[in-house]
Amino acid sequence: MFKIVHRxxxxxxxxxxxxxxxxxxxRKAKPGQFVILKANEEGERIPLTMAEANVExxxxxxxxxVVGKSTALFKTLQVGDGYQDVIGPLxxxxxxxxxxxxVCVGGGTGVAVLYPITKAMKEAGNHVTAIIGARNKxxxxxxxxxxxxxxxxxxxxxxxxxxxxxFVTDPLREMCEKGSLNQAILIGPVPMMKFASKITEEYDxxxxxxxxxxxxxxxxxxxxxxxxxxxxxKFACVDGPEFDGHKVDYDELMLRLQAYCEEEKQCYESYCxxxxxx
Amino acid sequence: MADKPGKKKTIPRQxxxxxEPEVRRRNFEEVPLGxxxxxxxxxxxxxxxxxxxxxxxxxxxxxxxxxxxxCILEGDMTAAIRNLWGKNALPAVCGRVxxxxxxxxxxxxxxxxxxxxxxxxxxxxxxxxxRAHGSGELPPKLPPxxxxxxxxxxxxxxxTVAGDLIAKGHDVTxxxxxxxxxxxxxxxxxxxxxxxxxxxxxVHFLERLGVxxxxxxxxGRTVSLDELFEEGYDAIYLGVGAxxxxxxxxxxxxxxxxLSANEYLTRANLMKAYKFPDVDTPIPIGKNxxxxxxxxxxxxxxxxxxxxxxxxxxxxxxRSRQEMPARAAEIHHAEEEGIEMMLLxxxxxxxxxxxxxxxxxxxxQMELGEPDDSGRRRPxxxxxxxxxxxxxxxxxxxxxxxxxxLTQSTSDLQxxxxxxxxxxxxxxxxxxxxxxxxxxxxxxxxxxILAMGAGRKAADSIHEYLVYGW
Ligand SMILES: Cc1cc2nc3c(=O)[nH]c(=O)nc-3n(C[C@H](O)[C@H](O)[C@H](O)COP(=O)(O)OP(=O)(O)OC[C@H]3O[C@@H](n4cnc5c(N)ncnc54)[C@H](O)[C@@H]3O)c2cc1C
Ligand code: SF4
Ligand code: FES
Numbered sequence: 001m002f003k004i005v006h007r008x009x010x011x012x013x014x015x016x017x018x019x020x021x022x023x024x025x026x027r028k029a030k031p032g033q034f035v036i037l038k039a040n041e042e043g044e045r046i047p048l049t050m051a052e053a054n055v056e057x058x059x060x061x062x063x064x065x066v067v068g069k070s071t072a073l074f075k076t077l078q079v080g081d082g083y084q085d086v087i088g089p090l091x092x093x094x095x096x097x098x099x100x101x102x103v104c105v106g107g108g109t110g111v112a113v114l115y116p117i118t119k120a121m122k123e124a125g126n127h128v129t130a131i132i133g134a135r136n137k138x139x140x141x142x143x144x145x146x147x148x149x150x151x152x153x154x155x156x157x158x159x160x161x162x163x164x165x166x167f168v169t170d171p172l173r174e175m176c177e178k179g180s181l182n183q184a185i186l187i188g189p190v191p192m193m194k195f196a197s198k199i200t201e202e203y204d205x206x207x208x209x210x211x212x213x214x215x216x217x218x219x220x221x222x223x224x225x226x227x228x229x230x231x232x233x234k235f236a237c238v239d240g241p242e243f244d245g246h247k248v249d250y251d252e253l254m255l256r257l258q259a260y261c262e263e264e265k266q267c268y269e270s271y272c273x274x275x276x277x278x
Numbered sequence: 279m280a281d282k283p284g285k286k287k288t289i290p291r292q293x294x295x296x297x298e299p300e301v302r303r304r305n306f307e308e309v310p311l312g313x314x315x316x317x318x319x320x321x322x323x324x325x326x327x328x329x330x331x332x333x334x335x336x337x338x339x340x341x342x343x344x345x346x347x348x349c350i351l352e353g354d355m356t357a358a359i360r361n362l363w364g365k366n367a368l369p370a371v372c373g374r375v376x377x378x379x380x381x382x383x384x385x386x387x388x389x390x391x392x393x394x395x396x397x398x399x400x401x402x403x404x405x406x407x408x409r410a411h412g413s414g415e416l417p418p419k420l421p422p423x424x425x426x427x428x429x430x431x432x433x434x435x436x437x438t439v440a441g442d443l444i445a446k447g448h449d450v451t452x453x454x455x456x457x458x459x460x461x462x463x464x465x466x467x468x469x470x471x472x473x474x475x476x477x478x479x480x481v482h483f484l485e486r487l488g489v490x491x492x493x494x495x496x497x498g499r500t501v502s503l504d505e506l507f508e509e510g511y512d513a514i515y516l517g518v519g520a521x522x523x524x525x526x527x528x529x530x531x532x533x534x535x536x537l538s539a540n541e542y543l544t545r546a547n548l549m550k551a552y553k554f555p556d557v558d559t560p561i562p563i564g565k566n567x568x569x570x571x572x573x574x575x576x577x578x579x580x581x582x583x584x585x586x587x588x589x590x591x592x593x594x595x596x597r598s599r600q601e602m603p604a605r606a607a608e609i610h611h612a613e614e615e616g617i618e619m620m621l622l623x624x625x626x627x628x629x630x631x632x633x634x635x636x637x638x639x640x641x642x643q644m645e646l647g648e649p650d651d652s653g654r655r656r657p658x659x660x661x662x663x664x665x666x667x668x669x670x671x672x673x674x675x676x677x678x679x680x681x682x683x684l685t686q687s688t689s690d691l692q693x694x695x696x697x698x699x700x701x702x703x704x705x706x707x708x709x710x711x712x713x714x715x716x717x718x719x720x721x722x723x724x725x726x727i728l729a730m731g732a733g734r735k736a737a738d739s740i741h742e743y744l745v746y747g748w
Contacts, residue, residue: 024500044558070558085457087494219455219496219683221521222541226532252532255634259534263560270555
């Protein structure tokens with residue numbers, strides 16, 4: 001069992017942080033890589049990109065939004081409980097390099113994935129501006145950590161309840177217009193990555209996105225995670241999860257993410273009925 | 279019992295009872311039900327006890343077939359299983375999944391004029407008898423040598439190596455990427471053909487012998503080969519299989535509803551998605567299903583789709599019946615269950631709707647031309663013969679390749695042009711000192727018994743190395 005040593009609820013308890021004991025994985029984990037977690041015998045294998053890894057403590061941190069049966073089940077796990085299986089680190093690490101001016105844009109729980117990358121990019125000597133967004137103030141996560149990890153932080157809320165009123169794409173466009181950006185890293189919901197990539201493409205800013213397709217094994221064995229990048233099929237779990245944001249077929253990715261929506265609804269509803277009955 | 283030579287020929291090959299096709303096509307229980315002792319002995323009595331048995335020379339690991347059959351005939355079941363174990367660590371598995379018709383049974387002298395001895399059924403009987411009635415007593419182990427061996431991958435070849443080396447006194451740890459041990463035996467081959475309890479029991483047997491199993495260990499990611507050496511392992515065996523799905527590379531392949539057989543079968547078998555929503559992993563349920571390919575993997579996928587409730591399941595294969603690579607029994611069972619064979623047909627494009635979901639497929643008819651490199655007649659398209667078929671689920675079972683995850687992270691292994699690991703054929707030694715490899719990652723997708731045979735050879739060579747040096 002992989003024990004949970006620390007747990008936090010964020011964003012009105014819709015987002016959960018778990019720090020998990022997994023020394024072998026923590027030793028190897030690099031920014032941008034993910035793990036697969038499975039709660040119990042009947043559980044599903046769920047990929048989550050790591051928000052942090054602590055070699056000394058032998059722990060790794062994941063932050064996830066509760067969206068279905070599996071994450072609802074994860075949410076019930078308390079400190080001292082654990083996951084039956086944690087597999088990783090999987091995927092290619094982010095290529096960290098000194099390029100100059102970098103913008104890191106995160107939406108929703110994508111901010112969690114963005115955090116270690118932002119930190120590493122700053123440590124590599126880049127000037128990093130971070131732009132993070134959420135629907136409203138209560139749903140915003142990791143603001144303090146992101147402020148610390150970047151040289152400058154811009155916060156956006158869709159409803160204007162905090163920071164800039166509007167989408168993360170607004171300040172991104174302003175920065176692109178100023179014209180000194182060397183790299184953009186965009187992580188969040190697929191529509192956000194799609195629209196933000198369009199903007200950086202207009203201004204020729206090299207762009208990385210991190211994709212989260214449906215996965216099973218995470219080792220290149222099933223092909224369930226395939227995505228189209230520049231007209232070629234790639235397996236996100238081994239060729240990614242990061243790809244050139246200007247080449248990804250986001251519309252296909254969105255459709256593929258819907259593959260099991262009926263089944264998931266059915267499973268989640270029956271789980272909630274049982275849970276509420278208990 | 280019929281032991282007069284003259285009478286032997288008159289006993290017909292004993293058929294094994296099976297679930298009726300109409301019933302089993304909708305359940306996941308095992309199809310053949312096994313022999314009774316009486317049937318087994320009747321079948322055993324058909325064996326002529328040849329002086330130079332063709333069956334044994336047809337067996338990739340040279341099981342003493344007349345020997346174990348004689349034990350069954352005499353009712354000494356302990357001797358029968360000991361005899362089998364001498365050459366084959368997983369007889370309950372092999373009795374069920376080996377292509378006997380091209381191995382032992384294909385060479386049986388009785389097959390020249392009539393039906394060969396049902397060697398596979400007898401092997402299965404002996405192994406099942408042991409599982410049900412055996413003492414569970416552990417075989418003797420040599421005293422500890424103090425040497426540590428890491429086995430990467432827990433498929434049939436890795437399990438064989440682990441079993442052989444633990445018995446020789448070495449300290450053995452298996453590293454498996456998945457959360458459960460067994461390789462293709464647990465994630466690929468379905469329950470109705472190979473009950474998972476059998477695989478579980480074999481794995482447990484190794485654990486009782488002292489083999490340690492580290493699941494969730496992706497070698498090349500969680501730990502590298504060089505790190506294993508640094509941790510004190512003296513030798514490493516790579517039995518990582520051929521886990522890379524091949525696709526058709528035709529337009530529309532990323533539509534929702536097109537899965538590799540690896541994904542489909544892993545969901546169904548390893549994740550037990552056929553029990554959804556009692557388990558959390560979903561699996562697409564097709565109404566009209568097509569399966570591309572005609573090997574064992576294709577048959578398993580088609581029969582799984584039928585069991586999950588499909589209205590129709592079609593195998594689409596570009597060659598003819600003669601070239602179908604699946605075991606004869608699987609093709610027979612599939613047809614009995616109502617699976618349709620569309621032969622000499624090749625898909626050219628997938629068709630989808632506005633939601634990106636598969637609705638059909640365009641195919642073209644083929645005819646057989648000149649023989650190709652594999653010696654089989656090359657299928658060539660017949661111009662103007664395009665046709666459209668309706669389907670909402672397509673499972674691609676057109677073969678697999680070498681998964682590069684481990685090999686790419688280990689620079690000093692030598693690979694052939696397809697990415698498989700190059701080894702010395704007689705020992706399984708790779709070009710990296712202290713590392714052996716065998717099974718599908720060396721030969722390309724093959725069979726359980728060949729993977730086990732390679733494991734046994736490598737285990738002998740590893741033992742020699744640990745005792746005498748490289
Ligand atoms: C659906 C299906 C049906 C089949 N039917 C038959 C049949 O009827 N008869 C027959 O003889 N053969 C059959 N085969 C073929 C047979 O199963 C294989 O030839 C055999 O399993 C190969 O054994 P192996 O030990 O080489 O590899 P595998 O069984 O593939 O096992 C390899 C193991 O290594 C693990 N692994 C891979 N990479 C790593 C890594 N980096 N670190 C740690 N672990 C790793 C994998 O997760 C896997 O568990 C079938 C195959 C399939 C897929
Ligand atoms: S070849 Fe057939 S008859 Fe002869 S020993 Fe083998 S199984 Fe028996
Ligand atoms: S998750 Fe199976 S290949 Fe990527």
